[in-house]
Amino acid sequence: MNEPKIGKLAVLIATMEEEELAVFKPKLETVQYCKGKAGSMNMQKVISSVETAAKRNGIIAEHVYRETHALYHAILEALQGVTRGQIAIGDMMRTVGLRFAVVRGKPYEREGEGEWIAVAFYGTIGAPVKGLEHETLGLGINHI
Amino acid sequence: MNEPKIGKLAVLIATMEEEELAVFKPKLETVQYCKGKAGSMNMQKVISSVETAAKRNGIIAEHVYRETHALYHAILEALQGVTRGQIAIGDMMRTVGLRFAVVRGKPYEREGEGEWIAVAFYGTIGAPVKGLEHETLGLGINHI
Amino acid sequence: MNEPKIGKLAVLIATMEEEELAVFKPKLETVQYCKGKAGSMNMQKVISSVETAAKRNGIIAEHVYRETHALYHAILEALQGVTRGQIAIGDMMRTVGLRFAVVRGKPYEREGEGEWIAVAFYGTIGAPVKGLEHETLGLGINHI
Amino acid sequence: MNEPKIGKLAVLIATMEEEELAVFKPKLETVQYCKGKAGSMNMQKVISSVETAAKRNGIIAEHVYRETHALYHAILEALQGVTRGQIAIGDMMRTVGLRFAVVRGKPYEREGEGEWIAVAFYGTIGAPVKGLEHETLGLGINHI
């Protein structure tokens, strides 16, 4: 495995509280990252929330399609974990407090491998009945 | 969200090194858990590894089908994250150092909700070409 | 195979007319069941219809998440049969006269296996063009 | 809905014992049908078993590709129900006593609609651990 482990870092940022994350600060300084919340249960809005956050925080370049394309597929992969392969019916599921993290870094020693991006989601998901949900998590990684 | 967060704990056990995990010991004492490694890239063997570990460590009862059934579907959900919705071609992907954690606990206050089980995988996955892989992670949760 | 066969019973209730079902009355008395119709072609409404019927008829407990969770996944499995693995585009398909049955019982001799739930759908499904459809059927089973 | 309901008939043939089926004999005389068993858990062998039975019993013409093509897609649709959308990992699941039925008939009054074919499976399916399984069922329909 490689260092920094951008996937693991994305997962820790998405799942941990500030104080729990403190011990990982040195490792977080070796990457670029941002985090945020996706309030809606609508897949399209979830995707937009992550893209907007990643662009506002300078994690990806706003007007370069290849960076958006890389992020988009990383988000889709992460949503497969969130919906456990049922991304098709993701809109039917009710997510509560879905948090996300985007991490960009160089996980490979070899210079030519360049930068990669990781997206992690963590929150709760439930059937359309209010008050009933359990945890869910997803991670996607792509070259950028 | 509920306490203990069995999904988050499963993910931390699967991703963290022993020393990183130390601070979560108090929370881990509120659940039953085990961890292990799945060496093969064969989905059927990965499933067997987790089932065997969960039974040997007394996380699920060996001869009760409903407990195996609950664990089995939690594993399948977690593998959807690992293969990012491509579980069908999981066997074609090469996993390296896939670690897993199984956590059983009572995440809901209400007594009637009883016990739930969480399964997390973390490792690297790659195309069939050796030496090329990136991180992957999956989480599945079920009532037991 | 086990007795009572809750899956077979659910399918018979969903597909048969009252008079055809008469001969199975003795077996039906060994389980709890309800039936109903899902008028809409919207997946979320279909799910709600089944959940509401199951709760109103006391097949599952209204305020226990683990029972709703069990039913929900049984419904999703049954809908995979109805949409033949295309649950994602279920909303695009036009179902006519979709009938459902929910059966709860103890299909295993061993006491520890406890109760299981079966959900069956039967009706017709078609492309979005009116008047053109063919039969469709699905069955899902879960521990409860 | 149309008469004869070839899908319902296929399901009844696959699920019922001889004596239960007796009352449906008049309806069965309006269609062509055959039934059989698929012993293996291997998807490719299951498909072959159904094709062979359908050809031996003259349900489809042996050397006409369009009839094999129609049957093949009906089988695949039915297997989506059996594996509940996880046909990809069907080979990993252990089926026990999987019975199938193939029914060919004219379900539409209008002559131009011609013949259609229905395939139903019924049996038990389980995780790779012996002795643990539950019922499963699938139905596929196609024009021929």
Place this chain on the structure above:
Amino acid sequence: MNEPKIGKLAVLIATMEEEELAVFKPKLETVQYCKGKAGSMNMQKVISSVETAAKRNGIIAEHVYRETHALYHAILEALQGVTRGQIAIGDMMRTVGLRFAVVRGKPYEREGEGEWIAVAFYGTIGAPVKGLEHETLGLGINHI
């Protein structure tokens, strides 16, 4: 492979400009075909556009369900290529200038094989962000 290759012809009609297609005119005279555009990114509207065009141009009979059924499944197969197996989230993707072609012909020498239908799509597809997209293509074939 067979002649005429209705799949290849459908793809050429969908991807080529009029002048590029000129050389294939002789082959196109051996089949029935039509082409059109699907402006919307809504899967249901895309399906309707193709069905309407095929009926208006007499490629399939308007009131025969088996022909609509054949076309419908060919469209769905082609859309799997367009969305690359993610047909479930096709509605979330933004298609620009999606062109389609429907070709009906007899690709097999043997008379009994009768007519088959091919549907091809070609255009660009993108994440929900305007201005960013790449090419996409899909082909579906069915007996009619």
Place this chain on the structure above:
Amino acid sequence: MNEPKIGKLAVLIATMEEEELAVFKPKLETVQYCKGKAGSMNMQKVISSVETAAKRNGIIAEHVYRETHALYHAILEALQGVTRGQIAIGDMMRTVGLRFAVVRGKPYEREGEGEWIAVAFYGTIGAPVKGLEHETLGLGINHI
């Protein structure tokens, strides 16, 4: 749409005979490309065939993971078209004379968008019964 259309070129190379392709020579000179055949029906071997051809012909760099990663996902997307969303059971299908093309180029004017890669497959696919098959095609595109 952009120029050169690397997706369209990949499809033309995969579907056309040498003489048909002649008119597109000027456009082909604006990109890097290779073509080949994948004899086997085994998905893993199909993937290997394309990767080997792309590396031998210098379309991607042999020892740079990010280029292999880009190609791998483009191949997977193309295979979704070939198997029409059933990549999971691709191994069960019998492909005959599957030809592939890999095209690398700069489809966007803006320099920052850099290079992209397109993979196209074309051939025939059939149920496991010999002699029965129809055309199939798939296209995948990725940034590199």
